[in-house]
Amino acid sequence: MTPSVDSAAVPPRGQRVRETIAQLRQRIMAGEWQVGSRIPTEPQLVEALGVGRNTVREAVRALAHAGVLECRQGSGTYVVSTDELAPVVARRLTEDRTAEVVEVRRAFEVEAARLAARRRTPEDLAALDGALDAREAAWRGGRVAEFVTADAALHTAVVAAAHNAMLAELYASIGTAIRSTVAEAMGDALTPERHVDHARLVAAIRAGDEEWAAREASAFLEPSPGA
Template identity: 55%
Template sequence: MTLSAARRTPLFEQVVGQLREQITSGRWPVGSRIPIEPELAEQLGVARGTVREAVRALAHNGLLDIRQGSGTYVSATSELAGVMRRRFAGIGHADIRELRMTLEASAAALAAARRTEADLALLQEALDQRDRAWDEGDTERFVQTDAAFHHAVVAASHNAALTGLYADLGEVLRDELRDHFTEGLYSARKVDHDGLVEAIRAGDVAAATREAVHFFPESSGGREEG
């Protein structure tokens, strides 16, 4: 991370922008602890007070969570994602899953009609990573890779509004999925998504829609993962 002396943007805003870019780029994933204040000040070549103000601004916007005695952690990937997380706090998981099912069914249908070869390659890669995380028994990695797979499905819809909305809901959806694994990764039955990828690959809109919703409890009657 470096700041450009040639820029006319106020220093504080430059620091906010640099820290935000670390988050949105994924270099600081959600849940990770960011470097401590002196380290950030040294990396950016600015005073600790400027860093402190920038961190507080991002915490106010919902991207960071300052925990006294522990450190500062990434809590969302964008300001709107943070707002969404707070807005949906306290809403029942059944309602969240119905929302997710509605969005993903629509996205899967559009993906089957619009997917490109590049989309299919990304879907297969995301699916493989998801399956590896499950096989290794890594709960948090599975949550992240499962979310990445579903986001790839939505992105393959080539609907910018739907993709943007789904991304902003990402932390809400990941929180809901984590709650399925409070007793460990294997406390819920794994659902394979090979059929969903194949339906999208085949351009079968009806099959893609069915595959996108069959694993939800409302339609299958069981407790399963995403």
């Protein structure tokens, strides 16, 4: 005889969707799926999460609407933000508010550099070295788009080395605005007068010198005269 199923033990559809959204968000926040990476396919998510296709589809759609995921036709679904704050910030920090982006960067990055000098681990230093090398290689190659991405990766590595989860989340929320302002500053070509050496910033963090690190982080984010 087939045992009866207690209907109360089966969560309603809305609850299943909410739980699935929470699971997807948790994996993103934990770094299992990095910003810019493609998440597993729908069948893979169905198997991994133990829910139906419609539930997965609705959860993904909700996170896409919130600006966390982006569905790209013929390519898959990608992580574009770690939380719902990013698209809100991106709308606020439009291209005509470059000065505000720089001020917010300064507030975050100077303190991040100070904390990184205090808390960096050997793994953090290795990540910083790799990011710095990639940034310099992109510069030498004259590859503007690659340089903008590598520059953002280096600054993100500094923030990660601060080991402050809230700071990292807030910084990630302005990532698109930062890349936009850097790309605008670089223009169509990487010219010598636009180069900013970040080797001293990494050296200061490695040395554990908090004040030096803070000075280096703030040096290239000084407001323009009269700003």
